[in-house]
Every structure is written in C-alpha cells, then in structure tokens.
Amino acid sequence: MAGSGSAIRGSRVGAGPMGEAERGDSAPRQRIVFFCANGHQTATVFAVEASIPEAWDCPRCGLPTSTDSTNPPPPPKIEPYKTHLAYVKERRSEAEAAEILAEAVQTLRAKKARGEVFY
Known part of the structure; x- marks a missing residue:
C-alpha cells in the first residue's frame, strides 16, 4: 500500500474547498x-x-x-497575611483579653478542684 495517498491527507476537520469563505464574513x-x-x-x-x-x-x-497610557492604574495594595491572633487583637482590647483569660483559668481550676478530667 505504499504510495497510495489519501485525498484528505494534511487537511483539518471542517476545512472545505473554499476555506474560510464558506463560514461567512x-x-x-x-x-x-x-x-x-x-x-x-x-x-x-x-x-x-x-x-x-x-x-x-x-x-x-x-x-x-x-487604555490611558499617561495614567495607568496603580498596583493593587497587598495586605500582609494576618494570623488568627492578629484578627482577635483587632477585636479585643488588652483589658478584655485579660478578663477572658482570667475567666477561662477560673473555670479550669474549678473543674480540677471537682476532679473532672480535662486535657
């Protein structure tokens, strides 16, 4: 079968004899x-x-x-990564944090005094 060519060899699917013209303007x-x-x-x-x-x-x-070549938009401001603690510190003052910590320590000491197991 060597030498037997194919009529569509090298063509792409959808290509016709007229090329792009048959697709319209x-x-x-x-x-x-x-x-x-x-x-x-x-x-x-x-x-x-x-x-x-x-x-x-x-x-x-x-x-x-x-599209304004003389005044392109500025680069966006990149916010640094914030940890969970940083977000908490934004919402709470030092006094509020100390109060919450004191309540948590008091609760844990009360559980320990009652003999409750906690980890």
Missing part, C-alpha cells in the same frame, strides 16, 4: 491597547460592537491595565 474588529504601571503594552482585538472593558489584566506582570 468575520465581524468588524478594533484593536485596543492597554497600559500597566510597569510600562507594558497589551494589544487586544475586540468586535466593533463589543463594549470595551475599563480594566484588563496585563499578561506579562498581572497588574491591572487601562
């Missing part, structure tokens, strides 16, 4: 350029009828972008 497009704070430019193509988003993520650095 493509929608009119516009090229929009977005700018990030690091100076990167990202060109994106949108349909003319499409609404253009105010912000876009920069594919190079991930910062937000805008």
